[in-house]
Structures are given as structure tokens and as C-alpha cells.
Amino acid sequence: MKIAIIGYGKMGKEIEQVALDRGHEILLKLDVSNIRNVKKEDLQDIDVAVEFSNPESAFSNINLCFDHNIPIVSGTTGWLDKFNETVQRCKREQKTFFYASNYSIGVNLFFKLNSYLAKMMNKFSAYDVHVEETHHTQKLDAPSGTAITLTEELLNSLDRKKNWEKEAASNSDSIAVMSFREGKVPGNHKVTYESSFDKLMIEHNAKSRKGFALGAVLAAEFIVGKTGYFSMNDMLKI
Numbered sequence: 001m002k003i004a005i006i007g008y009g010k011m012g013k014e015i016e017q018v019a020l021d022r023g024h025e026i027l028l029k030l031d032v033s034n035i036r037n038v039k040k041e042d043l044q045d046i047d048v049a050v051e052f053s054n055p056e057s058a059f060s061n062i063n064l065c066f067d068h069n070i071p072i073v074s075g076t077t078g079w080l081d082k083f084n085e086t087v088q089r090c091k092r093e094q095k096t097f098f099y100a101s102n103y104s105i106g107v108n109l110f111f112k113l114n115s116y117l118a119k120m121m122n123k124f125s126a127y128d129v130h131v132e133e134t135h136h137t138q139k140l141d142a143p144s145g146t147a148i149t150l151t152e153e154l155l156n157s158l159d160r161k162k163n164w165e166k167e168a169a170s171n172s173d174s175i176a177v178m179s180f181r182e183g184k185v186p187g188n189h190k191v192t193y194e195s196s197f198d199k200l201m202i203e204h205n206a207k208s209r210k211g212f213a214l215g216a217v218l219a220a221e222f223i224v225g226k227t228g229y230f231s232m233n234d235m236l237k238i
């Protein structure tokens with residue numbers, strides 16, 4: 001495949017490496033320095049774009065790809081107020097869009113486990129739940145997109161919880177989502193249930209960015225030739 005990388009930062013560079021290792025070609029690298037100068041001719045041979053930029057630019061980058069009929073895989077977090085609008089345009093105009101707040105296969109198994117455990121916990125109201133995430137100090141958004149996905153799944157599955165709050169829960173209907181920023185941590189997430197007698201935790205710790213990059217390149221391979229909106233559930237069938 002001929003790939004355009006949009007956002008050539010830490011993730012963009014990992015994706016380049018994984019894509020080259022899997023026999024793909026990187027035809028274009030767009031970053032804050034050159035994206036405004038991109039021309040129609042630069043985009044015409046691209047099979048798929050992989051976008052990991054920042055919360056301010058993801059929406060316009062995805063729309064740029066839609067405008068040029070380029071299938072796009074995005075992993076940028078912190079812009080999801082525009083997510084529904086993006087999916088609607090994708091479906092209405094038959095574009096191709098893949099989104100995951102986390103491309104690691106382990107995290108997607110963790111999402112399923114989280115939802116299963118939350119449903120089980122409906123019977124055990126003595127346990128309160130909270131979510132913690134730790135990332136490197138350069139991360140712009142907090143809580144992480146992955147922590148938000150975990151928390152939304154708790155709200156869907158755990159009847160006694162109605163909303164979430166950053167750092168501390170102000171009442172028993174609410175889930176506290178705590179964010180920590182430390183060194184170079186690629187991404188740790190933990191869901192903890194606690195009663196007065198014990199604590200039960202499920203946890204995922206990424207060892208590097210490679211797992212995210214591989215998931216994104218697999219998603220790019222998956223969407224070429226398809227139209228519509230896709231997520232990790234479509235690709236992994238879990």
C-alpha cells in the first residue's frame with residue numbers, strides 16, 4: 001500500500017517503521033510544517049492515510065482525506081466532540097474512516113474484560129469503581145481517550161453509575177477518573193473495584209508504542225477497498 005502519514009511525531013515515526021517492515025511504501029509525511037501546502041497532486045496516489053496528530057487538527061485532517069476520497073485511520077485523542085459529525089459525513093458521503101482511541105490488541109481485550117466485569121458487578125453494590133491512567137508528560141489531553149472509553153463502557157454496563165468526573169467522585173452515582181503524568185510512560189490503565197474488605201483490579205500496561213503502531217497499520221490494511229466507518233471490533237471480531 002502507498003501510505004500517507006499525517007502527524008509525524010512519536011506515533012507517526014513508529015507507524016512509518018512498522019509499515020515499512022510490513023512491505024508498505026510511505027509516499028507522504030504531513031506534519032504541522034507542511035500540511036497547509038499540500039496539493040491535490042500530492043494526494044492522488046495515496047491508498048490510505050494514517051493520522052496521529054493533535055486534538056486541534058485531527059478533525060480537519062480527517063476532512064482533508066474525505067475531500068480527496070482517501071481512506072483514513074485516525075488514532076488522535078481529545079477531539080471527540082466532533083466525532084459524531086465525522087462519522088455522519090463518512091456514512092452520508094460513503095467515505096472510509098477507522099477510529100480507535102487505542103490500537104493495542106491487549107487494550108481491546110481489556111475493553112471487553114472491563115465490560116464483562118462491570119456487568120457482573122451489578123450484583124455487588126458494596127464495590128465502588130474508579131479508573132486511573134498514567135502517561136508520559138508530553139501527553140496533551142487528560143483523561144486519555146482510552147480511559148474515557150473504559151469509563152463510557154462502565155456507564156453502559158454498571159447500572160449504579162450515571163456520570164464521571166475528573167480526579168474525584170462527588171457522589172455515589174459518579175465514577176472518578178484519575179490522570180497521572182510521569183516520565184516516558186507509553187500508557188497504563190487500571191480499573192479498580194473496592195469494598196471495605198478488598199480490592200479487585202484489572203490493568204493494562206503498554207511496554208512501548210509498537211503495539212499501537214502495529215494496530216494502526218493493520219487497520220489501514222483492513223480498510224483499503226471498503227467504505228464506511230470501522231472500529232477495532234470490526235477488525236478483531238471480539
Ligand SMILES: NC(=O)c1ccc[n+]([C@@H]2O[C@H](COP(=O)([O-])OP(=O)(O)OC[C@H]3O[C@@H](n4cnc5c(N)ncnc54)[C@H](O)[C@@H]3O)[C@@H](O)[C@H]2O)c1
Pocket residue numbers: 006007008009010011012030031032033035052053054055057061074075076077078100101102103104212
Ligand atoms: N489511538 C492510539 O492507540 C494512540 C496511541 C498513542 C497516541 N495516541 C494519540 O495520538 C496523537 C499523537 O501522539 P504522539 O505521541 O505521536 O504525539 P506527538 O506530539 O509526538 O506528535 C504529534 C505530531 O502531530 C503534528 N501536528 C501538529 N499539528 C498538525 C497538523 N495540523 N497536521 C498534521 N500534523 C500536525 C506535530 O507537529 C507532531 O509531530 C495524540 O492525540 C495521542 O493521544 C493514540
